[in-house]
Amino acid sequence: MNQTPHPVRYQVLLQSPHAHLFQVTCILSHPNPNGQLFQLPSWILGSYLIRDFAKHIDNMQALCDQIPIPIEKIDKHTWRIAPCQKQVVLSYNVYGFDPSVRMAYLDQFSGFFNGTSLFVCPIGHEKSPYELSIIKGDAPYLQTWEIATTLTPHPNQTDTYQAANYEELVDCPVLMGNLSQYKYEATGVPHQLVLDKKRVGDFKRVCSDLEKICSYQIKLFGEPAPFSHYAFLTRVEEDGYGGLEHQSSSALICKPSDFPLPGEPTLSEHYRSFLGLCSHEYFHAWNVKRIRPLAFSQGSLTQEQYTTLLWVFEGITSYYDDLVLVRSGVISETSYLDLLSKSLSRVYQTPGRHNQTLAQSSFDTWVKFYKPDENTPNAQISYYQKGALVALALDLLIRTKTHHTKSLDDVMKALWQQYGKPSRGVGEADFESLAQAVSGLDLTGFFNQAIRGTEDLPLAELLKPFGIRMELKGEHAQLDLLKQTYTGMRLRKSDHDVTIQHVMMDSPAMHAGLSAGDILIAVDGRRVKPANVDQLLHRNLPNSTATVHAFRRGELFSVPLTFAKEPPLSCSLSVEDSTESDFYHRALWLGLSQVKPK
Numbered sequence: 294m295n296q297t298p299h300p301v302r303y304q305v306l307l308q309s310p311h312a313h314l315f316q317v318t319c320i321l322s323h324p325n326p327n328g329q330l331f332q333l334p335s336w337i338l339g340s341y342l343i344r345d346f347a348k349h350i351d352n353m354q355a356l357c358d359q360i361p362i363p364i365e366k367i368d369k370h371t372w373r374i375a376p377c378q379k380q381v382v383l384s385y386n387v388y389g390f391d392p393s394v395r396m397a398y399l400d401q402f403s404g405f406f407n408g409t410s411l412f413v414c415p416i417g418h419e420k421s422p423y424e425l426s427i428i429k430g431d432a433p434y435l436q437t438w439e440i441a442t443t444l445t446p447h448p449n450q451t452d453t454y455q456a457a458n459y460e461e462l463v464d465c466p467v468l469m470g471n472l473s474q475y476k477y478e479a480t481g482v483p484h485q486l487v488l489d490k491k492r493v494g495d496f497k498r499v500c501s502d503l504e505k506i507c508s509y510q511i512k513l514f515g516e517p518a519p520f521s522h523y524a525f526l527t528r529v530e531e532d533g534y535g536g537l538e539h540q541s542s543s544a545l546i547c548k549p550s551d552f553p554l555p556g557e558p559t560l561s562e563h564y565r566s567f568l569g570l571c572s573h574e575y576f577h578a579w580n581v582k583r584i585r586p587l588a589f590s591q592g593s594l595t596q597e598q599y600t601t602l603l604w605v606f607e608g609i610t611s612y613y614d615d616l617v618l619v620r621s622g623v624i625s626e627t628s629y630l631d632l633l634s635k636s637l638s639r640v641y642q643t644p645g646r647h648n649q650t651l652a653q654s655s656f657d658t659w660v661k662f663y664k665p666d667e668n669t670p671n672a673q674i675s676y677y678q679k680g681a682l683v684a685l686a687l688d689l690l691i692r693t694k695t696h697h698t699k700s701l702d703d704v705m706k707a708l709w710q711q712y713g714k715p716s717r718g719v720g721e722a723d724f725e726s727l728a729q730a731v732s733g734l735d736l737t738g739f740f741n742q743a744i745r746g747t748e749d750l751p752l753a754e755l756l757k758p759f760g761i762r763m764e765l766k767g768e769h770a771q772l773d774l775l776k777q778t779y780t781g782m783r784l785r786k787s788d789h790d791v792t793i794q795h796v797m798m799d800s801p802a803m804h805a806g807l808s809a810g811d812i813l814i815a816v817d818g819r820r821v822k823p824a825n826v827d828q829l830l831h832r833n834l835p836n837s838t839a840t841v842h843a844f845r846r847g848e849l850f851s852v853p854l855t856f857a858k859e860p861p862l863s864c865s866l867s868v869e870d871s872t873e874s875d876f877y878h879r880a881l882w883l884g885l886s887q888v889k890p891k
């Protein structure tokens with residue numbers, strides 16, 4: 294690494310894990326002599342909400358050549374120190390007790406942080422090299438802790454790392470604790486799966502599956518991989534789930550039960566979803582970390598950056614995450630169709646898809662997607678979920694119309710070659726024009742409907758030439774053939790209570806005057822319990838009416854509720870090859886062996 298003589302140096306002291314405090318020091322040799330500014334990001338790439346990380350900073354002090362100098366706060370996340378011609382040492386505490394992948398966490402069992410939560414950026418020094426030292430405090434348990442990060446280790450100082458610039462410093466999260474580290478290679482590139490604690494599992498199997506997923510993706514975009522090494526930094530928690538992408542690593546949270554046990558012959562749904570999460574975050578190493586919307590490459594992390602393209606970055610990534618599992622041979626075709634039918638059902642069961650377009654969903658993420666409430670299913674459609682279906686439809690359409698000579702893979706490769714590799718931001722109209730150029734098709738009508746319209750896509754029709762039959766049924770169709778009634782309520786069941794979480798637009802519950810937050814008490818005089826509520830609401834005759842008693846903010850009321858027949862919003866997919874070519878087209882799409890099974 295070509296280091297200038299004076300990198301910006303950061304020290305993180307782990308002195309008070311019980312207080313969840315990181316003690317941070319920044320040493321800057323050449324501050325702005327007129328008064329150096331320091332600024333902390335307000336949001337983190339991959340999670341589009343202003344989170345105001347600065348709220349967890351306190352006790353800031355500055356020394357100029359070892360003499361205390363005043364600090365002035367300019368706005369919620371910017372500080373200016375008094376003019377200083379010599380070395381500045383800025384120190385402060387960061388409180389970290391956030392259990393997500395987005396911020397920072399420290400206790401006596403483990404530690405994790407994103408640089409966006411810990412490191413104030415000395416304005417004007419964004420492009421300088423950085424050095425980070427992590428210093429363990431005195432507590433005996435800290436002495437056995439290890440550190441995992443994809444920052445470059447310092448050649449001669451332990452627990453010290455280097456970054457080429459501020460962006461790299463804050464894009465390499467750090468995991469600390471009594472770690473379990475498993476290593477494997479994908480196309481010759483070193484990879485690591487790191488867990489924050491010792492856990493039981495068949496990690497040889499996990500690494501073998503991850504190797505297939507990672508190798509497939511590297512080859513999809515074309516070797517060599519855009520990083521020299523990669524790490525899945527994983528916190529394992531009883532109730533956790535989540536992931537955040539970075540340039541050469543992912544921060545993940547999963548459950549202990551997500552890992553297969555040694556000797557376990559099958560692939561559980563939990564494990565499949567863990568592999569899907571890894572596949573998703575890994576795909577982002579290309580799609581969003583390097584192939585970036587122009588809006589992000591120009592903007593800063595202190596205010597909102599608007600783009601209509603999040604469906605490209607999250608939706609297409611969500612399409613490929615599971616697709617890569619089947620193409621790399623980690624899951625079967627049946628398992629993939631099961632995942633796909635669940636994704637389709639989620640979109641069909643969201644009335645908000647007729648209210649918000651994908652372009653609007655992307656643009657408004659800052660005020661809508663990350664601030665869900667009881668009205669969200671009626672008002673919004675997720676750019677992840679519908680975005681993945683648009684990617685599916687686009688892929689199938691290109692394959693069919695080009696007689697299987699082109700696919701979405703070719704569009705993604707071109708996106709990588711023309712935008713990702715040369716670090717050129719993707720403009721708002723660029724994805725659509727590139728897809729047309731690569732496929733040679735006029736896709737204007739498709740994009741107008743899919744991205745700027747709210748009608749459903751003709752997915753059943755698009756899946757047919759691939760030998761897949763799509764059917765929509767009632768959600769409880771399998772319960773009882775005669776009694777499947779619909780109310781349009783989504784419920785939250787606790788130990789004793791059943792509370793309405795959402796009421797769907799134009800549903801029987803909405804027409805009856807039931808609302809989110811109502812606690813259900815009785816249906817036709819029969820007491821509602823978590824165990825019997827599904828029977829009470831779904832085993833009725835369509836068009837029959839029941840009296841529903843409920844509490845709203847502590848007051849009892851009753852309303853007549855007329856049940857409807859369940860609308861067909863639950864999707865099932867089955868293989869039904871009508872011709873030999875259906876099978877071969879599906880085999881090409883899903884990367885199956887092209888020998889038709891007997």
Ligand code: ZN
Nearest residue numbers: 573577607610
């Ligand atoms: Zn994502």
